[in-house]
Amino acid sequence: MKYLLLTLAVGASVMASPLAKQAKGVGLVAIPADKAAVRKLIDHPTNKLTPEKIELGKKLYFDPRLSKSGLISCNFCHNLGEGGDDGVAAAIGHGWTANPHHLNSPTVYNAVFAQKQFWDGRSPDLEDQAKGPTLAPPEMAATKEYISKVVNSMPEYVAEFKKAYGKDVKIDFISITDTIGLFERTLVTPSRFDDYLNGDEKALSKAEKAGLKTFMDLGCTSCHTGIAIGGGMQGFAITANYKYENVGDFKGDANGLVKTPTLRNVTQTAPYFHNGTVWDLQAAIKEMGRIQLGLNVSDKDAASVETFLKALEGRKPKVDYPMLPASTENTPKPNVN
Amino acid sequence: MKYLLLTLAVGASVMASPLAKQAKGVGLVAIPADKAAVRKLIDHPTNKLTPEKIELGKKLYFDPRLSKSGLISCNFCHNLGEGGDDGVAAAIGHGWTANPHHLNSPTVYNAVFAQKQFWDGRSPDLEDQAKGPTLAPPEMAATKEYISKVVNSMPEYVAEFKKAYGKDVKIDFISITDTIGLFERTLVTPSRFDDYLNGDEKALSKAEKAGLKTFMDLGCTSCHTGIAIGGGMQGFAITANYKYENVGDFKGDANGLVKTPTLRNVTQTAPYFHNGTVWDLQAAIKEMGRIQLGLNVSDKDAASVETFLKALEGRKPKVDYPMLPASTENTPKPNVN
Numbered sequence: 295m296k297y298l299l300l301t302l303a304v305g306a307s308v309m310a311s312p313l314a315k316q317a318k319g320v321g322l323v324a325i326p327a328d329k330a331a332v333r334k335l336i337d338h339p340t341n342k343l344t345p346e347k348i349e350l351g352k353k354l355y356f357d358p359r360l361s362k363s364g365l366i367s368c369n370f371c372h373n374l375g376e377g378g379d380d381g382v383a384a385a386i387g388h389g390w391t392a393n394p395h396h397l398n399s400p401t402v403y404n405a406v407f408a409q410k411q412f413w414d415g416r417s418p419d420l421e422d423q424a425k426g427p428t429l430a431p432p433e434m435a436a437t438k439e440y441i442s443k444v445v446n447s448m449p450e451y452v453a454e455f456k457k458a459y460g461k462d463v464k465i466d467f468i469s470i471t472d473t474i475g476l477f478e479r480t481l482v483t484p485s486r487f488d489d490y491l492n493g494d495e496k497a498l499s500k501a502e503k504a505g506l507k508t509f510m511d512l513g514c515t516s517c518h519t520g521i522a523i524g525g526g527m528q529g530f531a532i533t534a535n536y537k538y539e540n541v542g543d544f545k546g547d548a549n550g551l552v553k554t555p556t557l558r559n560v561t562q563t564a565p566y567f568h569n570g571t572v573w574d575l576q577a578a579i580k581e582m583g584r585i586q587l588g589l590n591v592s593d594k595d596a597a598s599v600e601t602f603l604k605a606l607e608g609r610k611p612k613v614d615y616p617m618l619p620a621s622t623e624n625t626p627k628p629n630v631n
Numbered sequence: 632m633k634y635l636l637l638t639l640a641v642g643a644s645v646m647a648s649p650l651a652k653q654a655k656g657v658g659l660v661a662i663p664a665d666k667a668a669v670r671k672l673i674d675h676p677t678n679k680l681t682p683e684k685i686e687l688g689k690k691l692y693f694d695p696r697l698s699k700s701g702l703i704s705c706n707f708c709h710n711l712g713e714g715g716d717d718g719v720a721a722a723i724g725h726g727w728t729a730n731p732h733h734l735n736s737p738t739v740y741n742a743v744f745a746q747k748q749f750w751d752g753r754s755p756d757l758e759d760q761a762k763g764p765t766l767a768p769p770e771m772a773a774t775k776e777y778i779s780k781v782v783n784s785m786p787e788y789v790a791e792f793k794k795a796y797g798k799d800v801k802i803d804f805i806s807i808t809d810t811i812g813l814f815e816r817t818l819v820t821p822s823r824f825d826d827y828l829n830g831d832e833k834a835l836s837k838a839e840k841a842g843l844k845t846f847m848d849l850g851c852t853s854c855h856t857g858i859a860i861g862g863g864m865q866g867f868a869i870t871a872n873y874k875y876e877n878v879g880d881f882k883g884d885a886n887g888l889v890k891t892p893t894l895r896n897v898t899q900t901a902p903y904f905h906n907g908t909v910w911d912l913q914a915a916i917k918e919m920g921r922i923q924l925g926l927n928v929s930d931k932d933a934a935s936v937e938t939f940l941k942a943l944e945g946r947k948p949k950v951d952y953p954m955l956p957a958s959t960e961n962t963p964k965p966n967v968n
Contacts, residue, residue, distance in 0.1 A: 376955055380695075616712055620714065620899045
């Protein structure tokens with residue numbers, strides 16, 4: 295009995311298959327099976343997650359009144375029911391304005407694992423990121439003062455901020471967007487691929503394992519690696535020109551680098567690429583092979599990689615749709631113009 | 632013991648206060664306390680509610696892919712987190728177009744209790760109503776064929792339709808919008824006022840009871856009555872001109888009649904009136920007194936009525952935010968133009 299327990303305890307590492315070892319060797323990292331370990335991984339270094347902050351952040355995330363029009367919440371472009379994005383090529387915001395650089399809304403699911411936020415990586419974390427779209431004229435089009443006024447006008451929000459941060463909390467643009475970021479940290483979706491890396495050999499089918507091998511052998515993991523399976527900064531169009539690079543005027547960061555999107559739930563986040571120009575996942579795989587790896591990926595290999603990518607569809611956290619505090623006479627009136 | 636049971640059983644009617652009697656006398660009706668009785672009241676006469684139909688209807692209600700742009704769900708204008716409406720004067724839809732008649736989105740909560748749907752009452756029930764905004768160019772801007780194609784393109788939706796209606800179900804515009812209507816039937820919000828009418832004398836405060844009395848004595852219940860506390864067709868501007876009647880070109884139905892909005896959750900559904908011109912609830916109460924009842928409602932009476940209306944804030948059903956089926960290669964592409 296003692297012997298059996300010992301075997302079980304070390305089983306996962308001792309028994310890891312050569313394929314799982316290869317995956318870990320190229321830097322692929324599982325979302326831990328242990329919930330406390332996940333919490334540690336996603337937590338903010340100083341503004342620690344609590345149930346009160348998360349619940350408040352969820353309300354703010356779903357509240358369209360943070361936008362100038364009163365109609366566009368964070369969830370409008372990062373829809374938690376739809377893979378965490380909006381399913382259109384370029385984000386649409388206030389006044390039905392498309393993103394001026396033709397940028398595609400990235401998924402909010404697992405965004406916490408990315409090294410940087412935004413396509414040009416200009417933001418270090420989700421709390422900082424949330425300060426962008428709320429103010430951007432073609433997105434939520436609000437101002438810091440407006441957002442602060444909206445939230446402070448509702449006693450229920452004020453009470454929840456006090457409950458979350460103590461009675462002396464300053465409810466302003468910073469604490470509001472910080473709290474949205476904290477909620478977003480919790481949006482992680484462990485998949486069968488994680489189960490596999492965590493030691494469950496049966497979590498992936500034979501075809502999915504073959505797809506994982508193709509994925510690694512082609513070299514996709516040179517960018518799509520880590521726990522985000524992406525999320526770092528990379529040069530775009532390394533060996534060839536991207537066919538649709540002139541859709542929009544986005545050129546990456548100061549060094550021409552672009553954030554690698556996560557591949558988690560990628561089957562649910564079409565259209566693909568920073569400018570949302572490609573709808574078909576196999577076409578996207580081939581295009582990436584051509585321009586980033588200088589490879590002519592065969593139909594068979596593209597299909598095999600796609601089979602693996604399906605295993606990255608994650609288990610989404612359950613979201614109780616929040617019933618928002620009622621506006622009061624002090625709540626600024628929305629302006630759709 | 633036998634005696635005691637008998638007393639309890641008939642207690643509610645025997646003990647009803649004069650005020651509760653007056654309320655029932657002017658036609659105010661409670662949402663029943665008994666869930667089975669509510670179900671009976673809200674159920675469709677032939678297309679009976681089942682958990683499968685309700686869950687499917689909820690997904691469709693929240694699915695923006697039923698719109699041409701892929702961005703506007705039913706919930707966009709009838710936001711369940713926001714009192715069941717959108718909080719703007721005139722509904723905004725596809726292409727950021729305001730409702731061409733400057734009509735305000737009514738709340739979906741308790742809409743099942745209305746005798747007619749739409750401001751001009753042109754629709755007999757929620758299933759029929761759902762066929763309007765989905766197709767209207769300034770709202771969701773889709774076509775019957777488009778919506779049918781979208782839903783049929785996703786195996787998960789097809790499976791859920793079969794589960795709900797049997798394997799021979801025809802998944803088309805009619806069955807899709809019918810199912811949305813069925814979900815909407817379940818959106819009822821019992822309030823403390825219902826508890827009061829159902830026999831709990833302590834459910835309303837003294838000030839709220841006084842407000843109810845003012846509400847009835849002024850004559851508000853000549854239109855705002857029944858279980859919907861509204862929901863019937865009435866002439867607009869009976870004794871005086873409505874100050875903002877020229878905002879928009881809406882003139883009611885063929886007989887100039889307009890649907891009386893429900894007052895349930897009215898504190899959460901500003902701005903008021905069919906054209907959303909009035910934000911302040913007391914101002915709305917006074918304006919209604921002036922034009923419908925020919926009364927100069929005092930500040931004191933308007934405040935008293937408002938106090939009663941707050942007691943109509945209902946207990947909302949818990950909504951698990953639906954995780955929608957993933958689009959497939961057969962799903963028609965959205966078009967934001």
